[in-house]
Amino acid sequence: xxxxxxxxxxYYEQIFGRNPERYRRVLHLLQEELSDYFQSxxxxxxxxxxxxxxxNIHRLNPQLDMLQLSALRQSIDELGRTTTASMHVKxxxxxxxxxxxxxxxxxIARKIAQLSSxxxx
Numbered sequence: 001x002x003x004x005x006x007x008x009x010x011y012y013e014q015i016f017g018r019n020p021e022r023y024r025r026v027l028h029l030l031q032e033e034l035s036d037y038f039q040s041x042x043x044x045x046x047x048x049x050x051x052x053x054x055x056n057i058h059r060l061n062p063q064l065d066m067l068q069l070s071a072l073r074q075s076i077d078e079l080g081r082t083t084t085a086s087m088h089v090k091x092x093x094x095x096x097x098x099x100x101x102x103x104x105x106x107x108i109a110r111k112i113a114q115l116s117s118x119x120x121x
Contacts, residue, residue, distance in 0.1 A: 007107040008068035020115045027112050031105060034063060038101045041076065042094055050083045072100055 016023035037060040044052035057076055064073040079093060 011066045024115050031108050045079050048083050054080050
């Protein structure tokens with residue numbers, strides 16, 4: 001499982017690029033939302049709740065698309081096909097998922113820091 005590349009913020013820049021303060025607020029909200037989705041996905045996956053997993057993946061996919069993270073989206077979609085895997089396999093995939101989300105959160109934090117260091121007009 002891999003994030004594939006770093007998050008691409010061009011979608012958000014087109015919408016919020018002229019308002020850095022609003023852009024930062026949106027990115028903070030995105031961080032919170034992604035954290036909630038990832039926790040729900042991980043919990044559903046480890047519990048073997050295929051329906052809950054699919055529901056959470058469906059809700060997360062638009063954000064991954066906006067960040068142009070198709071490799072991560074494909075990796076998460078694969079989780080939905082492995083809900084009956086052994087606990088060892090689930091633990092490994094869950095750990096990999098966590099690493100991907102840490103990287104994504106780091107990408108967002110770097111973007112927020114970059115916006116915070118830019119002069120406001």
